[in-house]
Amino acid sequence: MSTKTLSPDVERVEALAHTHVMDCYQCGKCSAGCPVADRMDVIPSGLMRMVQIGEVRQAAGTMSVWQCLSCQTCSTRCPKSVHVAEVIDALKQIAFEKKLIHPKLRRVAIFQKTFIDTVRRNGRLNEIELTGFFKLSGFFNDFSIPKLMADGQLAVPMILRNKLHFKPGSPVKDKAVVRRIFEKCFKETKKKTT
Ligand code: SF4
Numbered sequence: 001m002s003t004k005t006l007s008p009d010v011e012r013v014e015a016l017a018h019t020h021v022m023d024c025y026q027c028g029k030c031s032a033g034c035p036v037a038d039r040m041d042v043i044p045s046g047l048m049r050m051v052q053i054g055e056v057r058q059a060a061g062t063m064s065v066w067q068c069l070s071c072q073t074c075s076t077r078c079p080k081s082v083h084v085a086e087v088i089d090a091l092k093q094i095a096f097e098k099k100l101i102h103p104k105l106r107r108v109a110i111f112q113k114t115f116i117d118t119v120r121r122n123g124r125l126n127e128i129e130l131t132g133f134f135k136l137s138g139f140f141n142d143f144s145i146p147k148l149m150a151d152g153q154l155a156v157p158m159i160l161r162n163k164l165h166f167k168p169g170s171p172v173k174d175k176a177v178v179r180r181i182f183e184k185c186f187k188e189t190k191k192k193t194t
């Protein structure tokens with residue numbers, strides 16, 4: 001389908017998600033299979049409709065985009081092969097860039113960003129670094145002392161069960177490869193912004 005008449009925001013979603021949002025004919029199969037649809041403020045097919053009518057920024061500002069588990073069930077079920085999960089990923093990207101993240105779910109966004117940043121720096125997950133950066137960034141988001149202290153009581157049982165690893169895991173053989181993957185992704189995303 002031609003994308004000539006689409007708004008720049010919709011074109012951006014299509015470019016990031018590698019899909020044609022106008023192919024969606026609102027059958028609702030994506031929403032019917034979504035394991036968290038009942039918790040979402042806008043169900044997946046609703047997000048698709050919002051994008052189709054150009055309400056990209058409103059869609060990016062919903063709670064749903066951060067409640068999505070990226071399980072891909074919606075994309076798999078779509079009879080029109082629309083990449084629904086990737087559309088939601090694109091909305092996340094736009095929410096970050098345009099500062100549209102739903103206030104109630106900023107901590108989810110902070111966790112996801114901290115996780116990715118940790119992997120980018122180390123080539124693999126470093127649990128202590130992730131916990132430290134997430135706790136600090138979360139605190140500077142809402143200055144909540146209870147949230148800062150939450151989970152503290154879990155530290156000792158986790159240490160006793162060898163579930164908290166203070167030492168980073170075995171080093172990644174070739175960190176440069178991981179770095180190149182991230183650089184390529186950033187370059188691609190930037191290309192689709194301009
Ligand atoms: S399953 Fe596909 S066609 Fe049906 S509503 Fe969802 S995105 Fe649209």
Ligand code: SF4
Binds near residue numbers: 034071073084
């Ligand atoms: S990827 Fe997200 S929206 Fe799609 S089915 Fe899974 S949780 Fe639902």
